[in-house]
Amino acid sequence: MLVSIAIKNFAIVRQLEVNWHQAMTTITGETGAGKSIAIDALAQALGERSDASMVRTGADKAEVIASFDVENLPLAIEWLKDQDLLSDNDCILRRVISKEGRSKAYINGTPVPASQLKSLGSQLVSIHGQHAHTLLTKPDFQRNLLDEFGGSTKLSQQVSYAYKQWHEKSRQLETLKQQQEEFSAQKQLLQYQVDELVEANLIIDEYSEIEKEHQRLHHGQELLSSSLQALDLLYENEDGNAYSVLQNVMSTLNRSAAIDEQLSQTVELLNTALIQLEEGAGELRNYSDNLDINPQRLSEIEIRLSTLVDLARKHQVEPNDLPAKLQSLTEELESLSITDEKLDALEVEIDQAKVQYFELALKLTTVRTKNAAKLTIEITKSMQSLNMAGAQFELAIKSDESSFSKFGFDSVEFLVSANQGQALQPLAKVASGGELSRISLAIQVIIAEKVTTPTLLFDEVDVGVSGPTASAVGRLMKSLSKNTQVICVTHLPQVASFGQQQQFVNKFNVNNATETKMALLTETERVDELARLLGGDIISDTTRANAKELLAIAQAA
Template sequence: MISHLHVKDFAIIDEMDVDFHTGLNIITGETGAGKSIIIEAVSLALGSRADTAFVRSGKDKAVIELIVEDCSPQAAELLAENDIAAEDDQVIIRREISAAGKSICRVNNQIVSVSFLNALCKKLADIHGQYDHQSLLDPELHITFLDLYNSAEILPVKALTEKFYLEYKKLTLELNRLVSNAADNQRKQDFMTFELNEIDSARLSPGEDTALEEDILSLQNSEKIYGNLSNAYDAIYGDSPSVLQALSRVQNQLQEIASYSRPVNDLLSDFDDAYYKLEDISQEIRNIREHITFSPEQLDSAISRMNQIDKLKLKYGGSIEKIVSYRAQLEKDLAQIENIDEAKERLSHDLSVCEEQLKLASERLSALRKTSAAELQTKIKEQLHELSFNNSEFEIGMTENPAGYTANGTDLAEFLISTNRGEPLKPLSKIASGGEMSRIMLAFKKVIGDYDDIPTMIFDEIDTGISGIAASVVGKKLKEIARNHQIICITHLPQITACGSHNYKIVKHSDERATYTTVVPLSREEKIQEVARLLGGLNITESTLKSAEELIEASAFE
């Protein structure tokens, strides 16, 4: 609900703060006091188009700020999707309009677009009157109203219909893709078969390219490798003087004195290990040398094999592992092409079964909606007659969607009304005035209740063209709806004013420099005075005051 409104430098408002409450908030004021300006300010905060004409004369910018508490789940979800934090379920909306024409929107101190603000505020409040925040005027939402009326039966079938539709759409796309690709399948099959054969004929082994690189490097440098190994072997084990011969003499010298000295004896043991290790190394060098080959044919073969692998890498992924993975996908794709007829038959069968399920679900959904439409239509008519639409006709037009199956079934719904006898039924948006729309929305809210989850309703011009008993009925309806919604209503009728849970008065005054408008909350005594003013005008008598008090007390028991 809207808990606070702050307005600064907007039209004839210098600066104003007003706290709103749950229940029925009634705003009154003398003609010309600026009641419509309040609605304009709230409308701008809720995302309507900015107009620099609203910036107070001589000021740089106008500021409107709304504090909304306990926002609806849909609003909270939208905020979360856009990473906007709502502390303690509180949302602060700030709209600034500069005299230069710029408009800035903030939600919880985060700058947002007007389109986002508009989308968010449609989940927070409905403004009914001469402004454009009217969900009832959008034909696309009419079927939503209808579904909500009998939600217990309709919504499960609607969810099932959506499930079958999504599956139907998926299968249709798959089958269409399969059929549309049929002409290219032969060309693709030939090309993929060629690629598969090319990869298979290479008989690749994981790690083969690494081993080949080592072989090629060895073969290309085999002469140098052989020469260096030979020199190393000769130095260690070759003709005198060799390293091992010199070490053997050292070994003999140490052995002669090992029995005289423990350190020398320990050293001799380490020396023996080194000597025998060096012998082993010399034998390993000889073995490696004996296996060195100088075969040009072997080098050419290795290079040729490496070139073959490199070409395949270049074509199919850059590594043997990726080539193998590509080959597996080729095999899978070829199998699909080769089994296309079987796949088409399977998809066609699945699509036929799904379409039958979708058809049955859509027909069931349509039947429930028609039953719901008949009941809702009757109840709305009753409410409209109570709200002084005595000669009105109301009908929920149900037609088949020309698009065929949709996630929402096959139905279109539109609310049609005639407010005068003999006039044809027409869409709401083409026939109802602001005041009539407000009363029509009252009729819907009375019947549908809390289903739309919009916590706040703001009514302007709701009393246009009514008085007396009709005004009392409107006041009673407002009170009933205010049990589950916050309502902010501007009125000039005493019967509606008397029903307010919280009453406010718009006051305008002037000084030598300018005119100012503000809103003040009324105490019970001030509320009696205001109802008396609306009953008797400027001439307020004891009798008028008593009538006002009786009207307030009577409304409290309705």
């Protein structure tokens, strides 16, 4: 329940602290005194949108602190635990609004986004405003109210999600079909390029390898001639060659080394050279024997090189990069390829999504129809308790599987007969302002009974009612307060008298600045306030006596 609220520099409130009680509290005051300011301030602590106009003129910031006792609220405690924000059984919501319009939010002293205030606040307080009746004629509001009453909001969300999935997949299919047509010309070009490169039988590093082979074949005769000439000079010339000359040198030096061992190292080096010369001659012989002088192979290589160079020029890459280019073009082609299999698979998914949507929507229709019958009975009874004898209410549902939307198959309409014998007609056509207010209140009370929110705030929902009807309104609210905390802003003495306690809002001027304060009335003060509401500013013995009687009757109810 709401324990206290502290307000500073909010609208015309300079500073205000109010402690709240269990059961039913009524708030009264003169017109324009700011009876709803506490409600508006609390809404800020609950995460509603803020703006700079809420900051008191001349102040740098406005601040609202609302304290709740959550000891008996397991869902709120679980939420606070999940967010690591639990602090004993207390829950303190704080909102600070700067004069520039920026705001900061806190839960138990920890900074949080305003959205978290709203998420937690929905479990703590339910606010019913005086303009709720203006929404009653709107089809969306009527449908949402039915879902809220029947606890089918989650199922309604599932229907909406299934509808979204179905239509998203359908949109994807249409997009793919359109892309399939748009990509046709591009695909043809890519396919031609890929086929051309595939037909070229590209091999990694092929260009470098055959370029080397081309060099050998192209200079084959020159290479053969020079290698044979070198072999002749080194080893095979019978008239003299390097090998025989070095042998003669070695023979001479071997004899000399036998006389002077200082030549031994030289002899060893020359001996090594002799061996290497012989091995080199063998390599030259092997090279010349195997040197391929093949005009046909040379022609084939030149054709291949020309092909690779032409392809490289066409694709603006180096010849060695052609295999990578083929891979890139293949991947690009695949990305544009929307196969019939892919389209068929998506069509299957669409059918499945449609089936799921229809199953959920049919289930939602069944639940709504069942709950509409219950709500019809309860609202009719509630309306009649508000001095609308003979009034009838019907929550009509029309379901059409061929007319589906994200809300399901159903159109929901509130039908009403304000007087006995009149036919049921759409609410907007038959209800006067006063009747609409009473119907709205009847509905809000029924909905409030179904909601587990520990604190219910009614902000002048009794606008347009008076006399015996006002007493009925007060009695209904008091009955609600048996199980939950009820706070009601009212201008009617009949309603105000039903509160177990009553707050009075007063507006006054200090140093040419308007301020508002709120105070809990004593029994005597309460009688005077009820007398003022009954008779105006002049309180007589008669109006005071009437107020005492009104209060006694209401408190005994």
